[in-house]
Amino acid sequence: MKFKQTLCATALALLAAPGFAAVSAEEAKKLGSTLTEFGGIKAGNADGSIPAYTGGIEAPPADYKPGSGVWADPYKADKPLFRIDSKNMQQYAAKLSEGQMNLMKLNPSYYIDVYPTRRSASFPDKVLKATVRNATTCKLVKDGLAVETLCRGGLPFPIPKTGQEVIWNQSLRYQGDTAITTSSSRSWVVDSAGTPTMTAQQQTLTDGVWYQTDMEDRDPTMAWRVYSVTTAPARKAGEATGLVDYIDPVDKPRRAWSYTPGQRRVKQSPEFAYDTPVASMGGVTLFDELFVFSGKMDRFDFKLNGMKEMYLPYNSYKNVFECPAPAMALLPKFANPACERWELHRVWVVEATLKPGMRHAYSKRIYYFDEDMTGAANYDAYDQNGQLYRTMFNGMINLYDKKLPWAVRQVIYDFNKGMYAYTNDVTVGGYQLAAKAKTERELNPEAIVARETAR
Secondary structure, three states, X not given: OHHHHHHHHHHHHHHHXXXXXXXXXXXXXXXXXXXXXXXXXXXXXXXXXXXXXXXXXXXXXXXXXXXXXXXXXXXXXXXXXEEEEOOOHHHHHHHOOHHHHHHHHHOOOOEEEEOOOOOOOOOOHHHHHHHHHHHHHOOEEOOOXXXXXXXXXXXXXXXXXXXXXXXXXHHOOOOOOOOEEEEEEEEEEEOOOOOEEEEEEEEEEEEOHHHOOOOOOOOOOEEXXXXXXXXXXXXXXXXXXXXXXXXXXXXXXXXXXXXXXOOOEEEEOOOOOOXXXXXXXXXXXXXXXXXXXXXXXXXXXXXXXXXXXXXXXXXXXXXXXXXXXXXXXEOOOOEOHHHOOEEEEEEEEEEEEEOOOOOOOOOEEEEEEEOOOOOOEEEXXXXXXXXXXXXXXXXXXXXXXXXEEEEEEEEEEEOOOOEEEEEEEOOOOOEEEOOOOOOOOOOOHHXXXXXXXXX
């Protein structure tokens, strides 16, 4: 009871705090003591179902093969504690999202197996130090739509006070300081008849510019960038797209580009934003919900509703590396629950409401972000009538030898169309971490197209 009272008091204090201001030096002292360096509550919960944080996982398991692109499951010996399905979900309703419960209502054979909670997130020392520094120095500017450059190198708001700060933590989460690549990242869409279609197979590169503070050729206002080159299906082979986001999208909006072999030129793509559907995901997801949220926050009001306990997709090693699609991972109405691992974690709850006069496919969105790693999340979106439209589950793994939590597995359910998308299928090839980051010249769109399409 005492823990719950403390947690509620903390949440209320956060909601009452003024926006856009860094925390006091006194409050920042909690980082590394009662809070982790990145702002999670260090203690476990009252009944012990969420353990205390002890530093995450850092030592690879014995069967891990460096350089293979596959990270062996350090928790494969764990057994489910219990199962939640349509018959007993009301017993656990306080810790489930509306999307989770709706999926079970519509599909009585869907279930969630809950495993022991493993707080596996770990970060490099330099990222932790920069994050602690940011607590007293990092501020939002331009009505919360931009972040200062002095925040680079760490999570910007380890003790968030507003919904916008939590969303910035998601957008600027640690994704390494070189680059993560895939040789074969596949996206699938399962239609209302239960038929899976591979909508894209791509070579991808994700560049975590925010954390590349020792590279002189980097633009300090750049947040991150990603590009992909399509290798299948054949009709799309050779197409390339890229996104670059900045920490001041007011003055430097998203820069998106595309290349089509038939036109043989790179062109700007300003439509790759907001509620434009993502073609490579069959239109089941929008550009501003890539990676749960991406882009500019000007169309919604973001309210921080404190913290709660919730079942999240977590430590998804089996899902990512051992459940190939479509053979195992894709069932007619939902992703195979036998491939999934769910754990109880504390989450930041952010409610986003469409501003008056603004246009968007959604009227409201609710985000649930893990306290230890912003990338792990559940997310519900509502249409203009206030009805649940889509739900997303974003699972994570920790690349333990690199101290790099990586949110990798997205499943997006469209309840209006009765279909779902399954992204980042890397069961062929896995992930590779570059030894060093590419230069700006190598990351120029024309250079990317010339290099990647020549392979």
